Amino acid sequence: EPEVTQTPSHQVTQMGQEVILRCVPISNHLYFYWYRQILGQKVEFLVSFYNNEISEKSEIFDDQFSVERPDGSNFTLKIRSTKLEDSAMYFCASCIRGTDTQYFGPGTRLTVL
Amino acid sequence: SQKIEQNSEALNIQEGKTATLTCNYTNYSPAYLQWYRQDPGRGPVFLLLIRENEKEKRKERLKVTFDTTLKQSLFHITASQPADSATYLCALLMDSNYQLIWGAGTKLIIKP
Numbered sequence: 168e169p170e171v172t173q174t175p176s177h178q179v180t181q182m183g184q185e186v187i188l189r190c191v192p193i194s195n196h197l198y199f200y201w202y203r204q205i206l207g208q209k210v211e212f213l214v215s216f217y218n219n220e221i222s223e224k225s226e227i228f229d230d231q232f233s234v235e236r237p238d239g240s241n242f243t244l245k246i247r248s249t250k251l252e253d254s255a256m257y258f259c260a261s262c263i264r265g266t267d268t269q270y271f272g273p274g275t276r277l278t279v280l
Numbered sequence: 281s282q283k284i285e286q287n288s289e290a291l292n293i294q295e296g297k298t299a300t301l302t303c304n305y306t307n308y309s310p311a312y313l314q315w316y317r318q319d320p321g322r323g324p325v326f327l328l329l330i331r332e333n334e335k336e337k338r339k340e341r342l343k344v345t346f347d348t349t350l351k352q353s354l355f356h357i358t359a360s361q362p363a364d365s366a367t368y369l370c371a372l373l374m375d376s377n378y379q380l381i382w383g384a385g386t387k388l389i390i391k392p
Contacts, residue, residue, distance in 0.1 A: 198378070210324065210369065210382040223377045258323045265378035266311065271323035 169193045171272035173259050179278045180249055188244045188275045190259030199242045200260040200269060201234065203227070210258070216242065217265070249279045282307050284383035286370055292389045293360050301355040301386045303370030309348045311375035315355050318367045318385065327368075328355075360390045 172191045180186050192199050201213040214224040216234055233245045242261075246253055256276050260269040285304045293299040303313070309332050316324035330337045330346045330353065337344045343356040357364050370383040 200380075202380075209384040210371075210380075212379050212381070215378060223379055225379075256321075256323075266373065266375065268314065268326050268329055269380060270326065271316075274321075274323045276321070 171259055171261055171270050173257075173272035173275050175275060176273065177276045177278070179280065182251055182279055183248050186246050186249055186277060188246075188257050188259075188277070190242045190244070190261075190272055191240050192242055192259065192261030193270060194240070196261035196263050196270075198222075198262050198265050198267075198269075199234075199236070201244045202258045202260065202271075203255040204258065204274075205255045213244070213257075215265075222265075246277075249277075251279050253277060254279045282310070282372060282374065282381050284370055284372060284381060286368075286383035287386045288384060290387040290389055292391060295360060295362060295390050295392050297360055299357045299360045299364070299388055299390070301368050301370075301388065303353040303355065303383055305351050305372060309351065310372035310381075312373040313344075313346055313353050314371045314373065314380070315342075315344055315353075316369040316371060318369055324369055324371075357388075362390045362392050364388065365390045 174189045199216040204210045212225050214228045215222045231247045235243050256274040258274045259272040262269045283306045314329045315327045318324045328344045330344045341358045345354045367385040367387045369385040371380045
């Protein structure tokens with residue numbers, strides 16, 4: 168069964184450094200999402216992406232964040248200058264249509280020191 | 281803004297019994313309400329989706345109900361097993377912007 172994959176599973180970085188989190192959505196899916204979950208807190212929406220552009224973003228998704236679909240398979244989340252409070256699990260999700268079930272990847276645990 | 285409430289306390293259920301989890305929301309009814317399972321350190325795994333014009337949906341030992349008058353969904357696991365122990369998340373899909381709005385989840389513990 169096809170699944171969403173994410174790399175790396177764990178990323179440790181120093182405050183102020185740039186990180187890129189990678190996702191490979193399910194191949195025939197058209198809508199892509201990033202969510203984050205701070206330890207012990209609820210899942211939070213960051214951004215949705217469709218047709219090579221951002222369709223929605225939350226207030227969390229500020230100028231430090233960007234997303235890109237550099238080729239036909241990868242979907243990346245970049246944090247330009249990480250802060251301590253960016254430490255969280257970051258989940259990528261994809262679906263065929265915007266109203267469909269979103270399938271989640273296993274997540275990347277980002278630790279900012 | 282839309283808010284979702286799930287019981288924050290863990291729910292302890294004896295193996296073999298039915299576990300019932302509650303999801304309440306405020307404001308307007310979403311297009312879809314979804315239930316996910318999340319194990320520690322893992323991503324949410326989709327379980328069931330119910331639309332606003334549906335009252336009930338079943339899948340094997342799982343059943344979801346959706347009451348738009350009460351603004352509530354109930355999630356049932358019948359014949360519960362220790363392997364069902366996890367955190368169960370309720371999420372609403374807003375048809376205005378296709379965003380998933382999440383509850384904080386309820387931790388379910390099935391005791392043998």
